Amino acid sequence: RKEVEQDPGPFNVPEGATVAFNCTYSNSASQSFFWYRQDCRKEPKLLMSVYSSGNEDGRFTAQLNRASQYISLLIRDSKLSDSATYLCVVKPTGTASKLTFGTGTRLQVTL
Amino acid sequence: NAGVTQTPKFRVLKTGQSMTLLCAQDMNHEYMYWYRQDPGMGLRLIHYSVGEGTTAKGEVPDGYNVSRLKKQNFLLGLESAAPSQTSVYFCASSYAGTQETQYFGPGTRLLVL
Numbered sequence: 001r002k003e004v005e006q007d008p009g010p011f012n013v014p015e016g017a018t019v020a021f022n023c024t025y026s027n028s029a030s031q032s033f034f035w036y037r038q039d040c041r042k043e044p045k046l047l048m049s050v051y052s053s054g055n056e057d058g059r060f061t062a063q064l065n066r067a068s069q070y071i072s073l074l075i076r077d078s079k080l081s082d083s084a085t086y087l088c089v090v091k092p093t094g095t096a097s098k099l100t101f102g103t104g105t106r107l108q109v110t111l
Numbered sequence: 112n113a114g115v116t117q118t119p120k121f122r123v124l125k126t127g128q129s130m131t132l133l134c135a136q137d138m139n140h141e142y143m144y145w146y147r148q149d150p151g152m153g154l155r156l157i158h159y160s161v162g163e164g165t166t167a168k169g170e171v172p173d174g175y176n177v178s179r180l181k182k183q184n185f186l187l188g189l190e191s192a193a194p195s196q197t198s199v200y201f202c203a204s205s206y207a208g209t210q211e212t213q214y215f216g217p218g219t220r221l222l223v224l
Binding site for chain 2: 046
């Protein structure tokens with residue numbers, strides 16, 4: 001079983017739609033969680049951290065469910081510019097600053 | 112403030128050739144990392160460094176060596192390139208301690224024939 005698993009997609013949604021991605025992780029002792037965004041042929045960039053109580057940043061909402069070991073990302077009012085691959089990232093306990101990356105979920109927002 | 116830069120952007124090698132990828136950061140970060148990204152595999156950590164003069168193995172270190180002689184630079188070497196090392200290589204850096212955001216360079220695309 002992969003340490004971090006994501007549905008690769010692609011998710012094709014019209015502009016203005018709401019879309020949600022889930023990600024599951026296998027290490028129950030993982031302590032930190034993030035969503036990174038990666039545009040085609042570009043480097044990954046931090047989108048947002050995921051906190052236990054859930055957190056929101058504009059149109060983006062991230063949630064963590066430790067009991068079920070999954071995190072989610074909700075994007076409201078999708079824009080064309082949201083088209084990208086979204087990487088679920090987990091920091092296991094006791095690994096300094098090493099991160100474990102999922103393979104990503106591709107989102108394509110269309111007119 | 113350039114952030115993280117990588118040299119070269121693209122390279123073609125023949126099997127058995129050697130090369131060095133250079134990563135530089137101007138953010139005074141303590142930690143630096145080398146990843147490779149392959150289709151369907153996600154980013155995998157090759158080697159990392161928690162400070163000048165120190166390096167450690169990551170998930171897929173075989174066939175690679177690294178050096179961190181200066182705080183701002185992290186070099187990745189391929190001693191004898193193999194087709195399996197065809198990949199996109201990303202360097203990243205981060206502050207030590209509780210700040211865990213990793214800042215990535217633009218990547219180096221390597222093709223080994």
